[in-house]
Amino acid sequence: MNQTSPQSATLPPEEVAKIARLARLKLSSDELTLYSRQIGQILDFMNVLREVDTSGIEPMVSAVPCENIFREDIVIESLPRKTVLANAPRTDGKFFLVPNILG
């Protein structure tokens, strides 16, 4: 495939590392290299799309063709606490417990 041709861009590994950090993902150096190339390919494809002349076209902000969907301000019963905490990694029966947050 010509996506792997030398002309294909890669996203610099430090950029990939930054994105991974923001997403709380730990990547090995092999993964960094792999994703640098793959994300580069995605960006290449975006560059293809950018060639389309979109002047005078409103940016699309929603993929759903409708607007103004509301609900009334009426209380619906919440889940029981037991259910809410059922999948918590750790709990004291009342709260979710997480490692100490500093300040």
Place this chain on the structure above:
Amino acid sequence: MKFDVIIGLEVHAQLQTNTKIFCGCATDFTPDSPNVRTCPVCLGLPGALPVLNQRAFELAVIAALGLRCQIAPFTKWDRKQYFYPDLPKGYQISQYDLPFSFSGLVEIPADPAVAGEENALRQVRIIRAHLEDDAGKNVHDESGRGSDSQVDLNRAGTPLVEIVTEPDLRSAREARLLLEEIRLLLLYLGVSDCNMQEGNLRCDANINLHIHHDSGLTTKTPIVEIKNLNSFRFLEQACEYEIDRQLKTYGTMTEIHDRTKRTYGFDPARGITFEQRSKEEAADYRYFPDPDLVPVTVTREQVAHWETLVPERPQDRRRRYHSAMGLTPYDASVIIEQGRPFADFFENIVAHGADPKQAANWLTQDIQRILNERKCGINEFPVPAELVGLILAKVSEKSLTLKAAREALDLLVERSEEQSVSAATLDQIIQERGLAIVQDDSLLKEIIQKVIEKNPKPVADYLGGKPAAAGSLLGQVMREARGADPQVVKGLVTAALDALKFADS
């Protein structure tokens, strides 16, 4: 060294809805029962779909109109992504580039220390007001032993309106005044209870200094954002401390290279600000349109309708009480800051014939005293404003003395325990107690004559050159002629005694 203080605020107010912004969980304050107001939507469970609360949107629009903002015809929702234990979705639903409102204005008194004159005004421009959902609450272990933090998600998903100002504030005091004015406005608009103890109104302050060096050079200090200030005092203290800190840090520097914006917290116990996030962790929110929510469009007709729901702003009332009613700006503020029911009560008294100044005095003194004694608010005051107005109207037309009017009010309050009080009750009280000013001088003269005849000793004392002796006579006449105007009685008693003096000589 000369310098300008530049402050802008981001104010977050919880909207007074029954339910959360994107789900039907209740928004009541339940600090003692953590995690009982959640559902798949506000827990951020996979597949859950948020739907906008119509009431939250309307309240937010009314808030924005109160702030004199423009309402956007088209608005949408964006995800602001960051990780924190109190944010189960991993993103906050907020509004990035198309907020529902923008370009507003709030006016506050300018700080005389900065403006250089008393009674100047500061126009604070509002950049935008947008809607977003609140996070949950973290309870930290404060023992220092590093135990777990507890997370309560009852609050997660509560509707907030965020109000962002231009950096138009020029001192810590002005920052406080603006937050106070916004709180008052939101209370009058009825869109938020602004309960600061419960965290329903809080703000972030962005501060930096423009330092003017003797050489003519001006340097700008890096902007510091102080997060999560939840009282007026803390806001003012934090700004004061930060101004001082920036001045000490940068005051003598003629060049400031690092202009990175920093995030600080405020420690009320020590009264200091401290850096919270280091540069490497600087927020990178990667906003993008939330695909789970659809845009909202607003027509001009809708805006016109919502405009009708915006009551007179506190700022406008203050001006009217001063210019049209003749109250001092101070008295006007005292009444308005007591809240809308109190100010409405005041206007009702005036509408029923009371002199505005008299009404203001009564409300802030006599009626406030009764409210304090009964530990209740103006809504529970047992005497209707119409009746209070009627009493004061009688004072204005000089058919009641102020003292008699107070007595009538106290009696009305007393009687209200057993019956509902009306104008008839008031007339009855005035009659029973003889509170009405006795207009008929001949009746008064008759009483005075009787008192003089019955009290030869004080009369002799007076005539012998002791003017103070007239006091006891005056007291007796007043007791007999209830409701008489003391000034009139005094004049008549003195005249009667002086007549005796001339008769003697």
